[in-house]
Amino acid sequence: MATAADTTPAGRRILDAAGSLFYRDGINAVGVALVADTAGVTKKTLYDRFGSKDELVVRYLRRRHEDWWAHLEERLAAAPAPRTPALMDAYLSHPRLEVERGCAFINAAAELPPGHAGWDVIREHKRAVRTRLADLIAEDAPGADAEDLAEHVFLLLEGAIAHCGIDGGEARMRTARDLATRLLRQSAGGAAG
Amino acid sequence: MATAADTTPAGRRILDAAGSLFYRDGINAVGVALVADTAGVTKKTLYDRFGSKDELVVRYLRRRHEDWWAHLEERLAAAPAPRTPALMDAYLSHPRLEVERGCAFINAAAELPPGHAGWDVIREHKRAVRTRLADLIAEDAPGADAEDLAEHVFLLLEGAIAHCGIDGGEARMRTARDLATRLLRQSAGGAAG
DNA sequence: CGTGGAATAAACCGATCGGTATACCTCTCA
DNA sequence: TGAGAGGTATACCGATCGGTTTATTCCACG
Numbered sequence: 291m292a293t294a295a296d297t298t299p300a301g302r303r304i305l306d307a308a309g310s311l312f313y314r315d316g317i318n319a320v321g322v323a324l325v326a327d328t329a330g331v332t333k334k335t336l337y338d339r340f341g342s343k344d345e346l347v348v349r350y351l352r353r354r355h356e357d358w359w360a361h362l363e364e365r366l367a368a369a370p371a372p373r374t375p376a377l378m379d380a381y382l383s384h385p386r387l388e389v390e391r392g393c394a395f396i397n398a399a400a401e402l403p404p405g406h407a408g409w410d411v412i413r414e415h416k417r418a419v420r421t422r423l424a425d426l427i428a429e430d431a432p433g434a435d436a437e438d439l440a441e442h443v444f445l446l447l448e449g450a451i452a453h454c455g456i457d458g459g460e461a462r463m464r465t466a467r468d469l470a471t472r473l474l475r476q477s478a479g480g481a482a483g
Numbered sequence: 484m485a486t487a488a489d490t491t492p493a494g495r496r497i498l499d500a501a502g503s504l505f506y507r508d509g510i511n512a513v514g515v516a517l518v519a520d521t522a523g524v525t526k527k528t529l530y531d532r533f534g535s536k537d538e539l540v541v542r543y544l545r546r547r548h549e550d551w552w553a554h555l556e557e558r559l560a561a562a563p564a565p566r567t568p569a570l571m572d573a574y575l576s577h578p579r580l581e582v583e584r585g586c587a588f589i590n591a592a593a594e595l596p597p598g599h600a601g602w603d604v605i606r607e608h609k610r611a612v613r614t615r616l617a618d619l620i621a622e623d624a625p626g627a628d629a630e631d632l633a634e635h636v637f638l639l640l641e642g643a644i645a646h647c648g649i650d651g652g653e654a655r656m657r658t659a660r661d662l663a664t665r666l667l668r669q670s671a672g673g674a675a676g
Numbered sequence: 677c678g679t680g681g682a683a684t685a686a687a688c689c690g691a692t693c694g695g696t697a698t699a700c701c702t703c704t705c706a
Numbered sequence: 707t708g709a710g711a712g713g714t715a716t717a718c719c720g721a722t723c724g725g726t727t728t729a730t731t732c733c734a735c736g
Binding site for chain 2: 711716
């Protein structure tokens with residue numbers, strides 16, 4: 291019977307290899323043979339576990355979201371108020387999920403054809419970040435228009451993460467964090483729209 | 484002798500085909516044979532004009548920048564003050580440069596390997612937009628910290644254009660325009676930091 | 677003891693990739 | 707008049723693509 295794909299040692303190594311290769315070089319530029327070789331696994335094992343490259347791509351995106359989300363919640367739990375800037379900081383502090391090539395989900399969206407199952411993962415990831423951001427802002431700037439402010443900060447965040455891949459550095463993420471912090475202070479101070 | 488690549492009718496049609504195909508389906512997913520067929524041209528003609536796919540990609544990016552820039556300046560020339568929101572509107576009004584798949588330059592950055600000549604075009608394009616934005620802001624909000632405000636609006640803009648490709652619509656670009664407009668009004672009103 | 681899942685090793689499939697080669701046609705212009 | 711540029715048509719190249727097949731080994735578990 292088909293195993294849950296990443297419950298097996300080889301399955302995990304495949305997902306590890308796919309995680310770094312797809313992110314660093316792009317999805318279409320990386321062949322399944324390279325993923326298998328990097329994982330120290332035969333193509334047969336890869337196809338036994340994942341069935342197709344499309345499915346592997348979906349798993350790659352799902353895992354990237356789950357890893358990032360777990361890290362985010364961990365950092366948020368340890369962060370003092372205001373916690374909104376900590377969300378930005380979380381992008382800079384993950385030990386394995388680099389940011390040198392920008393946002394894995396925006397990058398995947400640039401490559402995946404319409405109708406690919408990965409689109410659901412991409413949209414759900416962005417929706418989740420956007421929602422979590424609104425929650426944080428509601429607690430950081432009570433009384434302000436949280437939805438309006440969340441959309442504002444979300445665009446700052448997305449612009450920054452996208453440009454990390456072009457600039458090759460994290461500078462713009464720090465800029466976005468500082469701008470968001472200032473917005474929060476202004477909105478907490480004078481709660482008028 | 485090698486012609487300037489796009490000075491010839493066939494060269495222009497190749498660039499037209501590459502423009503829509505590379506943008507819609509991604510650079511790596513589109514083969515030179517498809518570009519040639521779409522342009523109604525043989526592969527030989529394509530290689531006679533452009534030499535390699537890498538060079539064609541560079542030309543594609545350069546042309547996209549030039550077309551977009553010409554359109555921007557045209558719109559800016561016709562726009563009343565404040566002209567900063569008109570920059571955002573320009574993304575929505577170009578007759579041929581759609582926005583359904585997001586930003587062609589961010590997308591290309593997701594696909595191109597390090598060292599590819601296209602990177603220079605990408606970085607130069609973003610630098611140019613960022614600079615033009617600072618100029619517009621300096622004229623729209625005199626007295627304010629133009630550099631600081633430009634970076635803020637630039638991140639809003641980039642977040643919006645990246646997400647147009649994920650949402651599949653232009654809504655977020657309009658949101659970014661409205662947020663920028665409000666920022667401008669605030670900075671023009673109380674010029675304090 | 678033996679069955680079935682997880683794995684390796686390696687060959688193979690048709691299709692497509694970027695790029696080249698050969699031959700021929702047409703038009704311009706010196 | 708004839709050379710050279712721009713072009714078509716088509717076949718070809720080696721490499722790689724995603725994916726399959728066959729055979730074999732290992733080991734846990736009933």
